[in-house]
Amino acid sequence: MRQLVPAAVVPLVLLATACSGEPAEPHTVVYEVSGSGSIEWIAYITDGRTEVRETAPTTPWTKTFTLPAEGTQQLELLIKPAGEHSLEASIEVDGTPLTSSASAGSDGGGTMSLTGELKGD
Numbered sequence: 001m002r003q004l005v006p007a008a009v010v011p012l013v014l015l016a017t018a019c020s021g022e023p024a025e026p027h028t029v030v031y032e033v034s035g036s037g038s039i040e041w042i043a044y045i046t047d048g049r050t051e052v053r054e055t056a057p058t059t060p061w062t063k064t065f066t067l068p069a070e071g072t073q074q075l076e077l078l079i080k081p082a083g084e085h086s087l088e089a090s091i092e093v094d095g096t097p098l099t100s101s102a103s104a105g106s107d108g109g110g111t112m113s114l115t116g117e118l119k120g121d
């Protein structure tokens with residue numbers, strides 16, 4: 001005896017899987033500074049609100065962390081060069097560039113500032 005399987009079963013299974021309420025994947029954030037010259041300090045936000053400051057870091061410098069997929073998170077990377085420098089900085093989210101900046105100078109004046117906002121799913 002032949003058994004018939006309705007064609008509508010496959011789309012319903014896929015729909016049920018897609019709407020199962022699985023939590024969204026967290027975002028991977030990468031802060032990166034490269035180039036040459038001295039850096040007085042680097043400050044950054046890792047959880048959308050808490051600032052961390054590192055004194056006298058060397059390049060290349062990278063910080064990688066995850067943020068939840070829900071909610072809105074503020075991203076910020078500040079670099080204070082010290083003396084002659086040629087620096088590049090970037091923020092990536094899930095492997096995609098969010099923002100970048102470059103700075104070159106001989107007096108170390110100024111601060112490189114990269115900011116962005118990560119909106120949750």
